[in-house]
Amino acid sequence: MVHGDHGAALPEAFPDKLSTSALAQCAATGRALTTLRREVLAIFAGAPRPLKAYEIVERLSTPSRRVSPISVYRSLDFLIEIGIVHRLATQNAFVARDRDRAQDETLVFMICQCCGDVDEAVLPGMTRSLAATADAHGFRSRGHSIELQGECEDCRSALANPNRRG
Amino acid sequence: MVHGDHGAALPEAFPDKLSTSALAQCAATGRALTTLRREVLAIFAGAPRPLKAYEIVERLSTPSRRVSPISVYRSLDFLIEIGIVHRLATQNAFVARDRDRAQDETLVFMICQCCGDVDEAVLPGMTRSLAATADAHGFRSRGHSIELQGECEDCRSALANPNRRG
DNA sequence: TTCAATTGTGTTACAGTATAACATTACAAC
């Protein structure tokens, strides 16, 4: 983070939507939204930015309860499987999003190198475009990771105008 | 790798093209293609598949010469900067490609989960499409990572037809 | 020539990320 902590984000009505999505997915797939998994999800709900696995470990651990990294990774894997959490491969970090993923939605993550914020987008044409490309190469695609690095709007205006009142 | 080691790849005339590209980039940017960097590049030249950083460490090390991970990472960073090597974020691995990258070419990597092979493609529309998306979100993109996971053609036909002569 | 300044490497140690292997619990089905 190069300059101040502008760029707050949306920690509000987040939890409910996430949990709702998660429960729906669990019901659909016959798996359980256990305590641990809910706890992990709750941490995401309150987090405006991507979380590192070991941050989650820390936040879940107390003097009387040491949560192990592998437990967290297992919960993350689960939440990724049901489509609630996404791994940001370029950051070794994770975000929770509750888009009602219509089968093939191609998510693009835009990651601000300055403040760490992550925004996401769905490119309508992208899914077809990627599928066509894969096809042309005889490749059967089963998943993808699309991440942009750069600067978010807030950070750009902050850089252009470091102190608000000249 | 689930089944046999089909899917050989192109280790042939590779080295020269890579080195040529690298030298050109160095000349253009006033940096040096040192011995270590050339050695790393040479390992890529002979490798049909992505390399892990510590694989390179091993291959460069001998009883009398222990190359340290950080030296390898530094060389990798350099080769990435000049555009010869790409990091596959989802694999923690690296590939060398010598595409004469016209400024904005948007590379898409297709990574076979079965044999580990990596193919690449350039989507003509992609660069504009991503730029438009970023714009719409006020995001200034400075780099990206686009990776597909799936199965390559060879692996699919091998799976469909495990033993070649029924 | 000697003196920076820059670039690249060596060396050591360490931080950060992720998983293996096996024991244990919880719960449902038979």
Next chain:
DNA sequence: GTTGTAATGTTATACTGTAACACAATTGAA
């Protein structure tokens, strides 16, 4: 109750990447 499955606990370890500082080589002045 026993069996099977899903999930978690526990311990240890493997894998990935970097910090910090010393050293060497190059270049371009003073």
